[in-house]
Amino acid sequence: xxxxxxxxxxxxxxxxxxxxxxxxxxxxxxxxxxxxxxxxxxxxxxxxxxxxxxxxxxxxxxxxxxxxxxxxxxxxxxxxxxxxxxxxxxxxxxxxxxxxxxxxxxxxxxxxxxxxxxxxxxxxxxxxxxxxxxxxxxxxxxxxxxxxxxxxxxxxxxxxxxxxxxxxxxxxxxxxxxxxxxxxxxxxxxxxxxxxxxxxxxxxxxxxxxxxxxxxxxxxxxxxxxxxxxxxxxxxxxxxxxxxxxxxxxxxxxxxxxxxxxxxxxxxxxxxxxxxxxxxxxxxxxxxxxxxxxxxxxxxxxxxxxxxxxxxxxxxxxxxxxxxx
Amino acid sequence: xxxxxxxxxxxxxxxxxxxxxxxxxxxxxxxxxxxxxxxxxxxxxxxxxxxxxxxxxxxxxxxxxxxxxxxxxxxxxxxxxxxxxxxxxxxxxxxxxxxxxxxxxxxxxxxxxxxxxxxxxxxxxxxxxxxxxxxxxxxxxxxxxxxxxxxxxxxxxxxxxxxxxxxxxxxxxxxxxxxxxxxxxxxxxxxxxxxxxxxxxxxxxxxxxxxxxxxxxxxxxxxxxxxxxxxxxxxxxxxxxxxxxxxxxxxxxxxxxxxxxxxxxxxxxxxxxxxxxxxxxxxxxxxxxxxxxxxxxxxxxxxxxxxxxxxxxxxxxxxxxxxxxxxxxxxxxxxxxxxxxxxxxxxxxxxxxxxxxxxxxxxxxxxxxxxxxxxxxxxxxxxxxxxxxxxxxxxxxxxxxxxxxxxxxxxxxxxxxxxxxxxxxxxxxxxxxxxxxxxxxxxxxxxxxxxxxxxxxxxxxxxxxxxxxxxxxxxxxxxxxxxxxxxxxxxxxxxxxxxxxxxxx
Numbered sequence: 001x002x003x004x005x006x007x008x009x010x011x012x013x014x015x016x017x018x019x020x021x022x023x024x025x026x027x028x029x030x031x032x033x034x035x036x037x038x039x040x041x042x043x044x045x046x047x048x049x050x051x052x053x054x055x056x057x058x059x060x061x062x063x064x065x066x067x068x069x070x071x072x073x074x075x076x077x078x079x080x081x082x083x084x085x086x087x088x089x090x091x092x093x094x095x096x097x098x099x100x101x102x103x104x105x106x107x108x109x110x111x112x113x114x115x116x117x118x119x120x121x122x123x124x125x126x127x128x129x130x131x132x133x134x135x136x137x138x139x140x141x142x143x144x145x146x147x148x149x150x151x152x153x154x155x156x157x158x159x160x161x162x163x164x165x166x167x168x169x170x171x172x173x174x175x176x177x178x179x180x181x182x183x184x185x186x187x188x189x190x191x192x193x194x195x196x197x198x199x200x201x202x203x204x205x206x207x208x209x210x211x212x213x214x215x216x217x218x219x220x221x222x223x224x225x226x227x228x229x230x231x232x233x234x235x236x237x238x239x240x241x242x243x244x245x246x247x248x249x250x251x252x253x254x255x256x257x258x259x260x261x262x263x264x265x266x267x268x269x270x271x272x273x274x275x276x277x278x279x280x281x282x283x284x285x286x287x288x289x290x291x292x293x294x295x296x297x298x299x300x301x302x303x304x305x306x307x308x309x310x311x312x313x314x315x316x317x318x319x320x321x322x323x324x325x
Numbered sequence: 326x327x328x329x330x331x332x333x334x335x336x337x338x339x340x341x342x343x344x345x346x347x348x349x350x351x352x353x354x355x356x357x358x359x360x361x362x363x364x365x366x367x368x369x370x371x372x373x374x375x376x377x378x379x380x381x382x383x384x385x386x387x388x389x390x391x392x393x394x395x396x397x398x399x400x401x402x403x404x405x406x407x408x409x410x411x412x413x414x415x416x417x418x419x420x421x422x423x424x425x426x427x428x429x430x431x432x433x434x435x436x437x438x439x440x441x442x443x444x445x446x447x448x449x450x451x452x453x454x455x456x457x458x459x460x461x462x463x464x465x466x467x468x469x470x471x472x473x474x475x476x477x478x479x480x481x482x483x484x485x486x487x488x489x490x491x492x493x494x495x496x497x498x499x500x501x502x503x504x505x506x507x508x509x510x511x512x513x514x515x516x517x518x519x520x521x522x523x524x525x526x527x528x529x530x531x532x533x534x535x536x537x538x539x540x541x542x543x544x545x546x547x548x549x550x551x552x553x554x555x556x557x558x559x560x561x562x563x564x565x566x567x568x569x570x571x572x573x574x575x576x577x578x579x580x581x582x583x584x585x586x587x588x589x590x591x592x593x594x595x596x597x598x599x600x601x602x603x604x605x606x607x608x609x610x611x612x613x614x615x616x617x618x619x620x621x622x623x624x625x626x627x628x629x630x631x632x633x634x635x636x637x638x639x640x641x642x643x644x645x646x647x648x649x650x651x652x653x654x655x656x657x658x659x660x661x662x663x664x665x666x667x668x669x670x671x672x673x674x675x676x677x678x679x680x681x682x683x684x685x686x687x688x689x690x691x692x693x694x695x696x697x698x699x700x701x702x703x704x705x706x707x708x709x710x711x712x713x714x715x716x717x718x719x720x721x722x723x724x725x726x727x728x729x730x731x732x733x734x735x736x737x738x739x740x741x742x743x744x745x746x747x748x749x750x751x752x753x754x755x756x757x758x759x760x761x762x763x764x765x766x767x768x769x770x771x772x773x774x775x776x777x778x779x780x781x782x783x784x785x786x787x788x789x790x791x792x793x794x795x796x797x798x799x800x801x802x803x804x805x806x807x808x809x810x811x812x813x814x815x816x817x818x819x820x821x822x823x824x825x826x827x828x829x830x
Contacts, residue, residue: 187689191688191689191690191692192688192689192690193683193684193686193688193690196676196680196683196690197683199669199672199676200669200672200676200680203669203670203671203672204666204668204669204670206665206666207665207666207667207668207669208669208680209628209647209648209666210626210628210648210658210660210666210667211648211680211681211732212648212649212651212652212681212736213649213680213683214647214649271669271671271672272671321671
C-alpha cells in the first residue's frame with residue numbers, strides 16, 4: 001500500500017505543487033482567482049508555452065534548443081514586413097508587396113521549418129552537441145533579424161494581428177492556439193510512430209538505431225518541430241503587440257521555455273516527457289510570475305524563487321528517472 | 326562463534342516498487358574460501374551483493390563483518406573497509422591509462438601534483454605479484470574486455486580487500502584468460518581473502534568453489550560444501566525442477582540457401598568472410614573473443630560500414646547500409662551488448678517489445694495491439710515481470726534478454742542473428758532460449774548463433790563457422806564437431822605463426 005501511495009505521489013507531485021501554489025496565491029491575494037486575472041496569466045504564458053512544447057521534444061531526445069527566441073524574432077520580422085501598409089513611410093521592405101495574413105504567416109512558418117531543418121541536419125550528421133549547434137543558430141538568427149530590419153517592424157495589418165491579439169467567444173486566440181498546440185503535441189507523442197521513436201532515441205539512441213529507427217531523420221524532424229514552434233511564437237509575439245523589434249523580440253524566451261519543460265518533468269537525461277507535465281510546468285511558472293506580481297513582490301525575488309524551483313525539479317527528476325548502471 | 330565466518334548476512338530483505346527482490350536471505354562466508362552464489366537470473370544474487378557493499382540499502386536484516394555489525398552507505402565505505410566488488414558490467418574510464426584506472430580517486434601525490442611515476446611503479450609491482458602481463462600506460466579503451474577485467478581485479482586487490490566479490494567474471498573471457506583468473510583467485514585464497522563468486526558456469530564453479538549457496542526467486546535455499554554437491558543437485562535446487570535436456574536439438578529439414586555472404590570485409594575487423602546460410606538451419610559462429618564474429622554480424626546488419634564483398638538474400642544482391650535496410654530485408658539481430666545497444670532501460674517492457682515493429686501499428690498507433698502483442702510474448706517466452714509497464718532495467722538479465730528476443734520475433738524475420746544469446750543467463754532461461762531457437766529453425770527460419778561457449782555452439786548448431794582475427798578459418802558439420810577441432814581452427818594463425826618461427830630458427 002505504501003509503495004502505491006508513494007508512486008501516486010511521485011507521479012502526480014507536479015499537479016499537487018500547482019494546486020498548492022494556486023491555493024496559496026488565492027489566499028494571499030483575492031484578485032488572483034478572478035477570470036480576468038487568469039486570462040491575463042494564460043495570455044502571458046501561452047507563447048512561452050508553445051515554445052516549451054517545441055523544446056520538450058528536443059530535450060526528450062537528450063537535445064536542447066537555444067535558438068527559439070532568435071528564430072521567433074527573425075520570423076516575426078520577416079512575416080511582419082510582408083503585412084505592413086504599402087504607403088507606410090517606415091516600411092521595412094521598399095518594394096510594395098503586401099500579402100494577406102495567412103500567406104505571410106505561412107511564409108514565416110516555412111522559414112522557421114527551414115531553419116529547423118538546417119539545425120537538425122547539423123546535429124544529426126555532424127553529431128555536435130545540440131547545445132552548441134543551437135547556440136550558434138541563436139547568434140546567427142538574431143543577427144539576421146537585425147540585419148533584416150534595424151528598427152521595429154510596425155503597423156502590422158489587423159488580420160495578421162488576429163492570432164496574437166484577437167478573441168473568439170471572449171477567449172484570446174493566443175490561448176486557443178496554445179491549447180491546439182498542446183493537443184497536437186500530445187497526439188504526436190502518444191499516438192504516432194514519430195513520437196514513440198523520440199522516446200526510444202532519448203532512452204538509448206544506439207539501441208534505437210539497432211531497432212531500425214532512423215535516428216538522424218527523426219532528429220531533423222525534432223528540430224523542424226522546435227523551430228516551427230518558435231516561428232509560431234514569433235508570429236504570435238508580433239501579432240500581440242502589433243510590431244516586432246528584431247533586437248528584443250523573443251529575447252530569452254528559450255530559457256523560459258526550457259524552464260517550463262524542465263519543471264514539467266521532461267528529463268534532460270532523455271526518454272521522459274509528458275505533455276500534461278509540460279502544461280503543469282508552464283502553469284507553475286506562470287502562477288508564480290503572476291501571483292508574485294499581484295502581491296507586489298520584487299522582480300528579483302521572483303526570479304530567485306523560479307531558480308530554486310527549476311533546480312529543485314531537476315533534483316527530484318534525477319532521483320526518479322535513474323538510468324541504472 | 327562468529328569468528329568462524331568473516332561475513333554473516335542474516336534476514337536480508339530488499340523491496341523494489343512492485344517486487345520483493347530479497348526475502349529474508351542469509352549468507353555466511355568463511356575467510357580464505359571461494360564462496361559461490363548460484364541461482365537463476367532474478368534469484369537475487371547480485372542484489373544481495375549490492376546490499377552488502379552499500380549500493381542498495383536493505384529494508385531489513387543484519388550484516389556482520391569481522392565480528393562487528395556494519396551498514397555501508399556507499400561502495401566507497403565498503404571498499405575502504407576491505408570489501409570490493411567487480412561488477413558484471415565494467416565501467417572503466419576509457420580515455421585514461423591502465424595505471425590511472427587502477428589508482429582512480431586515490432592517486433599517489435607529490436605535493437599537490439599526481440605522482441605519475443610512483444603510480445606507474447606501484448602498478449607494475451601489483452601486476453608482477455598477480456602475474457598480469459599489461460602495459461600500465463596503455464589507454465583503457467584499447468584493451469579487450471578480458472584485459473579490462475584484469476585491471477578491475479588488480480584494482481580490487483590493491484585496496485587490500487578481505488572480501489572480493491566477482492559477478493560473472495568469466496562471461497567475456499577466453500579459456501586461457503579464465504585460467505589466469507583462477508590462478509589469481511588461488512593467490513587471493515592463499516592470502517586469506519574470501520572470494521564471493523557469482524557465475525552460471527557449472528564446471529568452473531565446481532573447480533574453484535569451497536562453498537556453494539543457492540538462491541531461488543529472492544529466497545535462500547541452501548549452503549553446502551562444494552564436495553558434497555553434484556551438478557544435477559545444484560540445478561535442481563536452483564530451478565526447483567529438473568531440467569532434462571540442456572540443448573534440445575530438434576531435427577528439421579534444411580532448405581535452400583537464403584543468405585549468401587561473399588568476401589565480406591569491414592576495415593580491419595572483418596576480412597573477406599564468406600559463408601552460406603540455409604532456411605531451417607542453425608549456423609553457429611565460434612571463435613575467441615576478438616575473432617571478428619560480432620563485427621561480421623554488425624556488417625551484415627548495416628551497423629558498421631562494408632568495405633568490400635557482397636551479401637545476397639534469396640540469390641539477389643542486397644545493399645544494407647543501416648539496421649532499417651536490414652529490417653526491410655527481414656533480418657533481425659539480437660546484439661551482444663544488451664545494455665549498450667539492446668534495452669531502452671528507462672522505458673517499459675511493452676515499449677521495448679514493440680519498438681522494432683512500430684511501423685506495423687498504423688496511424689495513430691494501435692495501443693491495444695501493442696499491449697496484446699507484448700502480452701503474447703510475455704506468455705510465449707515466459708517473461709517474468711511485475712507488469713508490462715515496468716521499466717525493463719528492473720528485470721533480471723535473462724528476462725531482459727527474453728524481451729529483446731520477443732522484440733525481434735515480433736518483426737517476423739526470415740533471418741535471425743543472435744549474438745551471445747545466453748551470456749550471463751541462468752541454466753533454466755538458457756535452455757528456454759535454446760528451445761525457442763530450435764523451434765524457430767523448425768518453422769523454417771534461418772538462424773545464426775554467435776557464442777563463445779563451445780558447448781552451446783556445438784549443442785545448437787547444424788554447422789559451425791570458426792573465425793580467427795577477422796577471417797573464416799574453418800567450417801564444420803555437426804557430425805564432425807569436437808571442442809579440440811574448433812579450438813584448433815579458432816587459434817589457427819597462432820599455431821601457424823609459431824611453427825613458422827620455429828622453422829625460421
